[in-house]
Amino acid sequence: MHQAGEWPFYLDPVSDAKMIASEKRNCEELFQLLSGLDENDIELYGVWAGNEDQEPVIREEINLDEICREYFRFKEGGFYRVKMR
Secondary structure: OOEOOEOOOOOOOOOOHHHHHHHHHHHHHHHHHHHOOOOOEEEEEOOOOOOOOOOOOEEEEEEHHHHHOOOOOOOOOEEEEEEOO
16 A cells, blocks of 8 residues: 555565465466557556546556566556557
8 A cells, every 4th residue: 555655565475475476476367468469558557446536546657578577566556558569
């Protein structure tokens, strides 16, 4: 969650191993799904039920391959323009 201008995030490699593996798999599957699109860029916006009408907390432009970086995390309330090429 956005706190004091930052998105603090820490997972313990031992106690959070299952979550780390699950998030890595999710990112890899999203990468595969998006890789199959014939688009120059796409937009992704993560919302929770009930806040669909709220403005994004942050806007970022990323390259598709960044989704597979080891420490990549989507920021809650973030709006992403993903460059496909």
